[in-house]
Amino acid sequence: MEKRRIPESELIINGDGSIYHLHLKPEHLASTVFTVGDPDRVALVSQYFDQIDFKIQKREFITHTGWKNGKRITVLSTGMGTDNIEILMTELDALVNVDLETRQIKSSKTSLDIIRIGTSGSMQTDIPVGSLLASELGIGMDTLMAYYPELSGDQGLALAIQKELGLSFLPYQASASSQLLAKLDQEILTGVTLTCPGFYAPQGREVRLKPKFDNMIERLSSIQIGGKRVTNFEMETAGYYALGELLGHRMLSLNAIVANRPLKKFDTEAEKTVDKLIRKALDLFTA
Ligand SMILES: O=P(O)(O)O[C@H]1O[C@H](CO)[C@@H](O)[C@H]1O
Ligand SMILES: O=c1cc[nH]c(=O)[nH]1
Secondary structure: OOOOOOOOOOOOEOOOOOEOOOOOOHHHOOOEEEEEOOOOHHHHHHOOOOEEEEEEEEOOEEEEEEEEOOEEEEEEEOOOOHHHHHHHHHHHHHHHHEEOOOOEEOOOOOOOEEEEEEEEEEOOOOOOOOOEEEEEEEEEOOOHHHHOOOOOOOOHHHHHHHHHHOOOOOOEEEEOOHHHHOOOOOOEEEEEEEEOOOOOHHHOOOOOOOOOOOOHHHHHHOOEEOOEEEEEEEOOHHHHHHHHHHHOOEEEEEEEEEEEOOOOEEOOOHHHHHHHHHHHHHHHHHO
């Protein structure tokens, strides 16, 4: 059977042969990719590389590729939100699994290791600011996955959250890679991360507008299923995990806890906490 050719309008390749938004060619990407939300954080990660071979910036997507401990690695910024993660994951996957010349999907697939180094707010009093937390599960409070094939894993926590808040849509739930989770050490807590389509009302914050849901943090933090509770808020993890599951990449989201919401505290040393997470992630995943 003739293989499907992906049209020029669907997968856009720039004049120089790079992929549309990321502006990367396949040879610019390592198979271990660290991702950060903040473009300024890319240099904070690559300062610890032994050597940097390649740098490029397009919009909020800044990429540095180089070497650490004899391993080739990439660090790449994504900006905020799962809409950016959809672009990132599709284009990273295309760089390794689509032949950009023939525009056909390769018959032999490559799995990337994609590790998020991000910030996050704790919703549990016993997870203080300054903690490092790996997301075992991500629950998506956005509607991204309504546009993609159904996820195969357990959706129990997502259903419990839908019921508790009376949401008109079903959040989605997906898991970290068990292989990447197995590389963590005791300094890193594990938890269940709620990925929200915003920083303020979607995470229960009130500035001038009142969030629709009263006592969101108390209500979400007290849900327990099979010994698992929701631990922290951020804005990308579930999108990574869901698309990673569908595309066949190994995913892990690491969080520097910079806010404790029930205690109403923000980390006065947030930059140090992020630096601690960067060094830990590089140590664990380039060893
Ligand atoms: O620090 P980053 O990686 O951007 O992650 C978190 O911080 C941003 C909000 O301040 C959101 O992107 C959230 O997920
Ligand atoms: O509370 C927080 C802190 C960082 N990032 C978030 O999305 N929420």
